[in-house]
Amino acid sequence: MYVLFIGNSFTARNDLPGLLGHMAAERGHQLRHDLIAAGGASLRAHWNKGAALEAIRAARYDFVVLQEQSTLPIKNPGRFQENVRLFIDPIAQSGARPALYLTWARKTAPASQRVLTDAYTEIARETGAVLVPVGIAWEAYLGRHGSPPLHDKDQSHPSPAGTYLAASVFFATLFRESPVGLGCSVAGVTASEARRLQQTAWRAIGSPRRTQ
Numbered sequence: 001m002y003v004l005f006i007g008n009s010f011t012a013r014n015d016l017p018g019l020l021g022h023m024a025a026e027r028g029h030q031l032r033h034d035l036i037a038a039g040g041a042s043l044r045a046h047w048n049k050g051a052a053l054e055a056i057r058a059a060r061y062d063f064v065v066l067q068e069q070s071t072l073p074i075k076n077p078g079r080f081q082e083n084v085r086l087f088i089d090p091i092a093q094s095g096a097r098p099a100l101y102l103t104w105a106r107k108t109a110p111a112s113q114r115v116l117t118d119a120y121t122e123i124a125r126e127t128g129a130v131l132v133p134v135g136i137a138w139e140a141y142l143g144r145h146g147s148p149p150l151h152d153k154d155q156s157h158p159s160p161a162g163t164y165l166a167a168s169v170f171f172a173t174l175f176r177e178s179p180v181g182l183g184c185s186v187a188g189v190t191a192s193e194a195r196r197l198q199q200t201a202w203r204a205i206g207s208p209r210r211t212q
Contacts, residue, residue, distance in 0.1 A: 001174065002032045002060065004096070006052045006087075007067025010103055012037040013152075014163035016170070023171045023182050034059070042069040043083035056087075056094050063130070063174060064091045067101035070156065073119035074112045081123040088127045098129040099174070104138035104162075107155035113139045132173045134166045137204035141165060145196060148189050160186045161197065168201035178202045 001024070005011050017033040024031035036052050038045070043066055046052040056064055066087055073080040084100065091098045102120040105113040116135050124131040138150055150162035158166060164186045168179040179201055184194035 001030065001062045003034075003063045003065060003174070004052075004055055004059070004061045005033060005035045005037070005065045005067070005101075006043070006046050007037050007065070007101060008041045008069060009037065009039050009157060010070055011035065011065075011067050011101065013157050014160050016163050016167055019163060019167040019186075020170050020174075023167060023179065024175065026182055027175070027177065029175060034061075040069060042072055043067075043080075043087065047083070047086045052087075053090055056090050056096070059094075061094065061096040063099045064094075064096045065099045065101050065132070065170075066129075067103065070103055070106070074115045077115065077119040077122075080119055081126075084123045084127065084129070088129070098127065100124050100129050100131050102131060102133050102135045104135040104150070104158075107151040110139070110142070130173065132170055133204045134169045137165055137169050137201050138162070140204060141197065141200045144200075145193075148193050159188075161189050161193070164189060164194070165197045165201060168198050169204055172201050172205045 005017050017035050021031045021033055034055060036055060066084060068080050068083060088098055100120050102117060105116060113135055120131060142150060148161035149159050150165060152159045171179045179198040182198060
């Protein structure tokens with residue numbers, strides 16, 4: 001499998017693509033990945049810059065993951081969905097499938113998760129994109145468990161545990177396989193916590209909001 005990630009620090013922090021690659025290797029899957037990221041960048045900024053579109057056209061990816069600036073789907077869902085639509089035809093023409101990285105609410109505004117989830121789910125259904133329900137998994141985990149913390153100290157970016165949960169959701173979504181039982185060498189995450197994170201990721205894939 002060959003995956004292109006397009007996003008910002010929510011994808012780059014703690015090397016989400018690399019962590020997913022380690023998970024895949026542990027289960028005997030081959031995963032190659034490229035990353036185009038810039039701090040705070042929106043999908044529109046990536047489109048205007050042109051490097052993301054060049055990458056989509058230059059390589060034969062299986063999936064192209066789109067991660068929007070974290071608060072744009074809350075502040076302007078319509079603009080976010082317009083940004084996604086820009087990429088859909090070029091991705092399809094390249095032979096890849098679009099995948100939408102549904103992110104999480106900031107720690108200080110948990111109620112905004114509903115808006116994020118609805119915005120991503122709606123455009124996924126419209127375009128046929130694969131929905132990667134990371135924010136749904138975060139919401140579920142935070143509602144049940146107090147540790148490990150998923151947010152970093154800035155209350156926005158992912159902690160190492162938050163990235164581990166995100167990678168577990170990506171693993172379950174892209175490979176259609178449970179991450180439960182995978183090893184975990186993430187600092188600050190115990191074996192029992194890792195299992196809870198894996199279980200939460202797998203349950204999130206069964207959410208009725210998920211688009212096939």
